[in-house]
Amino acid sequence: MQKNIIHVMVVEDDRDEAELIGTLLTTAKIPEVSAEAFRVSYQTTLRGAMAEIAKEYVDVILLDLNLPDSGGLDTLIKLRGEAPSIPIVVLTGAYDRKLAIDVLHRGAQDYLIKGKSDHQLLLRSVRYSVERKRAEEELKRIQTQLIQAEKMKSVGRLAAGAAHEVKNPLAIIMMGIDYLTRKFEGPDEKTKMIMQQMKDAVLRADYVVKGLLNFSSLKDLDMKVTNLDEVLKESIALVRHAMEKRQIGIVTDFDPHLPMVKIDRSRIQQVFVNLLTNAEESMPDGCQLTVKTYAKKVESGSSVGYRTEDHFVPGQLSVVAEISNTGPAIPEEILENIFDPFFTTKRERGGTGLGLSVAKSIVDQHKGLIRIYNREEGGVCAAVFLQPVD
Ligand SMILES: Nc1ncnc2c1ncn2[C@@H]1O[C@H](COP(=O)(O)OP(=O)(O)OP(=O)(O)O)[C@@H](O)[C@H]1O
Ligand SMILES: [Mg+2]
Structure with missing residues (x-):
């Protein structure tokens, strides 16, 4: 649909x-509708009518119920079945209270x-x-969002x-492994290797458990006024080693006048480490990753609006x-899943799929937004x- 143009199909x-x-519609001169x-x-x-809605975007249908190939309420029922999301205004020859209620x-x-419909009545209708x-559609969308949010809450609790x-x-188990390692004086290479493998496996399980606890965190945040650039620098320091190994350079472009934020420093650091790690994992060797900060007015989008949950x-x-990283794009069909817990395309490389959901x-706990595109x-x-801190 073109902006502000309403496509009316008259049947x-x-x-x-x-x-x-x-003619009544296209010569509208009423101030309240003249913008459209x-x-x-x-x-x-x-x-x-059915053929047209199958190939064209129609905003509203004006429908006479008695047509050469269909009559009465049946016409409405059939058309609505075909296009449940298009509003239909029924046109009839004479007033019939029962029919009005039925339609x-x-x-x-x-x-x-x-x-009997003059300019004004028709346009308003x-x-x-x-x-x-x-x-109605907006309400449906919000209901779906609420159901999704509820689902996430129960996933979190579980x-x-x-x-x-x-x-x-x-x-x-970890204490047991440590005990056994100490107990075996000078173990042979094979035992040493098995002990190390056991330790690695436990550490990995522990990492997943920590991720789950963070995801569903019921703990309060430790909020302090902070300079976000500092948190980014600390986060970069934590991943620098992994980047250097693959000759990935990090270019920073920090805004020197960045407003302060009130955040839980260690948690936001975890967000940045997760994002930096994702960037690193999808970049070819020897490329550059960019980290940038700036202040910006938020434009429309999800979680932006005047509702209490925005x-x-x-x-x-x-x-x-x-x-920002170079490398392959995220396929369109998975973009809406990447924040789901356990969604990963790196399973065989040991990805848990918890990074983005955490x-x-x-970020939600901080009443912020995260967007990946x-x-x-x-x-x-x-x-x-x-x-920003006010
Ligand atoms: N910068 C990126 N470039 C390309 N794909 C990405 C990027 N960031 C995330 N993704 C996609 O989103 C998925 C989910 O990311 P997420 O961080 O939640 O899990 P993961 O990185 O697969 O595993 P984990 O972070 O738990 O080790 C990734 O598997 C990947 O497909
Ligand atoms: Mg990740």
């Missing part, structure tokens, strides 16, 4: 009536009587139907429970840290938006 077999409706233009297309049969029950947005339908159960046995209002200032849960010039950018 009416009486050509004069259809043209009249078209209408594009009107015409169909005279139900079959024609509304069957999902029509409104009911108009032919010949079309515009309100489109808006009401949009509001994970926390499992992690607590596993933590203590792991600690006991973290930013549009146009609000945010402190941004951006980690990062997102920490494919850059036009290739590679990936991960941006974290945090609240």
Whole structure:
């Protein structure tokens, strides 16, 4: 759909009536609707209407129930079955109270009587139907989001429970391995290797458990006013060794006037380490990774708005840290899954798929945003938006 243009499909077999409706719409001079233009297309049969919605975006349908190939409520039921998301305004010849109620029950947005609809009535009905339908769709989207959020909460609770159960046995195994290592004076190479393998396996399990506990963290944050550049420098220091091994250079571009943020330093550091590690893992040897900070007004997007669950209002200032890497793009079809716990494309390399879900849960706790997208010039950018201290 083109911005501000409403595509109205008039389904009416009486050509004069259809043209009249078209003229009323396209010559609208009413101030409240003049910002929007209408594009009107015409169909005279139900079959024609169905063919048009199959190939074109239609914003609203004005529907005469009695057509050459279908009659009465059946026409509405069939068309709605084909296009449940397009608002339909029913046109009838005469007022019939029962029919009016029936069509509304069957999902029509409104009911108009032919010949009795002036400019204003017609325009208002079309515009309100489109808006009401949009509001319904928005409500549906929010409900889906809420269900998703609830799902994540229960995953978090389950994970926390499992992690607590596993933590203590792991600690006991680790102590056992340490004891046995000390007990064996000068063990042979094979025993030494097995001991080391056992230790590595326990450390890895411990890493997963810590990740799960962090993801579902019920602990309070230790919030302090902090300079984000400092936290980034510390995080880079933690991954520098791994980068140097692969001759990956790190270019920094820090804003010297960056507003301060109020954060839990160690947790945000963990976010950056996770993002830096992801960047490193997807870059070819010898390339450069860029870390940048700046202040920016947040534009629209998910979690930006005026609802209580939104973290930013549009146009609000945010402190941004951006980690960009060269390398392959993330395939479109997995972009929406990368924040899911245990989603990984690096299973065979030992990836757990917890890095981004932990990062997102920490950033959410800070009422911030995290966005990961494919850059036009290739590679990936991960941006974290945090609240500046007022
Ligand atoms: N910078 C990036 N470039 C390309 N793909 C990425 C990037 N960051 C994340 N991904 C994709 O998102 C997936 C999930 O990332 P996440 O950090 O959650 O898990 P992981 O890196 O696979 O494992 P873990 O971080 O637990 O070791 C990755 O497996 C990868 O497919
Ligand atoms: Mg990762």
